Amino acid sequence: MTSRKTSPVHVTRPLLPPLEEFIPYLEQIWESKWLTNNGPFHEQFERALCDYLGVKYISLFANGTLALVTALQALRVTGEVITTPYSFVATAHSLLWNGIKPVFVDIDPNTLNLDPGKIEAAITPQTTAIMPVHCYGRPCDVMRIQEIADNYRLKVIYDSAHAFGVQFQGESVLNHGDLSVLSFHATKVFNTFEGGAIVCQDAKTKRHIDHLKNFGFVDEVTVVASGINGKMSEINAAFGMLQLKGIDEALLQRRAIDSRYRAGLAGVGGIECLGTGCEEMTNHAYFPIMVRPDYPLSRDVLYQTLRDNGIYARRYFYPLISDFPMYRGMPSAAHSNLPVARKASEQVICLPIYPGLANEQVDFVIGLIAGCRRSKVDAMPCVRRSASTAAAPSR
Numbered sequence: 001m002t003s004r005k006t007s008p009v010h011v012t013r014p015l016l017p018p019l020e021e022f023i024p025y026l027e028q029i030w031e032s033k034w035l036t037n038n039g040p041f042h043e044q045f046e047r048a049l050c051d052y053l054g055v056k057y058i059s060l061f062a063n064g065t066l067a068l069v070t071a072l073q074a075l076r077v078t079g080e081v082i083t084t085p086y087s088f089v090a091t092a093h094s095l096l097w098n099g100i101k102p103v104f105v106d107i108d109p110n111t112l113n114l115d116p117g118k119i120e121a122a123i124t125p126q127t128t129a130i131m132p133v134h135c136y137g138r139p140c141d142v143m144r145i146q147e148i149a150d151n152y153r154l155k156v157i158y159d160s161a162h163a164f165g166v167q168f169q170g171e172s173v174l175n176h177g178d179l180s181v182l183s184f185h186a187t188k189v190f191n192t193f194e195g196g197a198i199v200c201q202d203a204k205t206k207r208h209i210d211h212l213k214n215f216g217f218v219d220e221v222t223v224v225a226s227g228i229n230g231k232m233s234e235i236n237a238a239f240g241m242l243q244l245k246g247i248d249e250a251l252l253q254r255r256a257i258d259s260r261y262r263a264g265l266a267g268v269g270g271i272e273c274l275g276t277g278c279e280e281m282t283n284h285a286y287f288p289i290m291v292r293p294d295y296p297l298s299r300d301v302l303y304q305t306l307r308d309n310g311i312y313a314r315r316y317f318y319p320l321i322s323d324f325p326m327y328r329g330m331p332s333a334a335h336s337n338l339p340v341a342r343k344a345s346e347q348v349i350c351l352p353i354y355p356g357l358a359n360e361q362v363d364f365v366i367g368l369i370a371g372c373r374r375s376k377v378d379a380m381p382c383v384r385r386s387a388s389t390a391a392a393p394s395r
């Protein structure tokens with residue numbers, strides 16, 4: 001195994017265009033002095049995104065979390081909402097911000113998305129909606145989820161924070177459900193520094209959402225709801241216009257890195273690359289591997305070994321949302337209710353993947369993971385080092 005150190009490699013690195021290309025956009029904003037509140041770039045960016053993504057209506061937001069909170073308000077969701085524990089904490093937090101009780105349902109072991117087979121058992125008279133997540137950009141079982149929603153008259157709001165540009169059966173996956181919510185945070189496939197959006201299916205709903213993100217104002221003197229300030233500024237919208245020019249190339253680069261990892265890790269016993277056989281169904285926002293029990297190191301020892309070698313992979317999603325203090329007392333958060341999610345959160349590591357990640361860096365990561373497997377037999381330095389860090393207090 002090579003012990004060559006590289007400069008730190010993080011799980012992601014934001015897509016950024018050359019700075020000089022952004023200057024003309026800034027000049028236009030300075031010229032117009034229109035900084036926010038539905039300015040020209042905001043309008044352009046909404047149209048451009050609808051075209052690029054293949055959706056009908058989009059409302060831009062300052063971030064994905066405000067978009068989730070507003071999506072629930074727009075559909076007047078109350079009571080209980082069925083959701084996944086295997087996600088970023090904002091998914092469930094958006095429910096608490098609306099005084100809604102999250103009900104956690106376990107995930108499918110193959111896709112790590114909400115398991116449709118387990119949804120019905122969690123429905124009560126208080127249930128009004130389902131909030132699934134297209135985890136790692138892989139589509140949920142949208143057909144079965146819609147069937148259940150129709151049978152029980154439930155709304156469906158997809159947390160699509162990972163699903164920018166993902167297609168399902170020839171069209172945007174964002175067209176499923178009543179609403180789909182995107183995040184354009186710096187760590188996502190497509191970023192506007194901070195940003196988010198709600199995708200909806202009709203003009204009336206978009207109008208309502210646009211009121212809600214602007215304090216509830218419908219005109220100068222009329223406020224119809226206790227809306228919030230969720231607006232995206234002109235700077236972020238202008239930046240989004242520029243980012244759209246580079247997104248196709250960025251997605252291609254992600255795909256190539258995904259293939260390289262899969263080829264390199266294919267023969268490594270105990271390491272399973274998620275989504276093998278359906279690589280085309282995602283935007284390669286993440287590259288999750290499962291560290292199975294037949295790999296010689298535990299997930300956490302491998303995670304630490306990667307860190308010791310400058311590879312800052314992440315354990316998305318560990319801990320489960322249902323393990324955080326504000327959720328763990330809920331009946332649906334019980335360990336016995338979520339065995340698949342728990343196992344996934346104990347085995348997953350997301351490896352670095354981003355446009356600009358060099359082949360030799362990918363190979364270095366593969367070499368470390370494969371080398372640790374071999375070194376179990378050969379007693380190479382990797383295991384000695386990782387054994388000592390495993391005994392040290394965690395950072």
Ligand SMILES: *Cc1c(COP(=O)(O)O)cnc(C)c1O
Pocket residue numbers: 063064065066087088090091133159161162182183184185195196
């Ligand atoms: C990033 C993310 C969010 C939150 O989006 P922000 O734009 O950071 O507020 C919500 N849900 C999931 C699944 C995410 O990954």
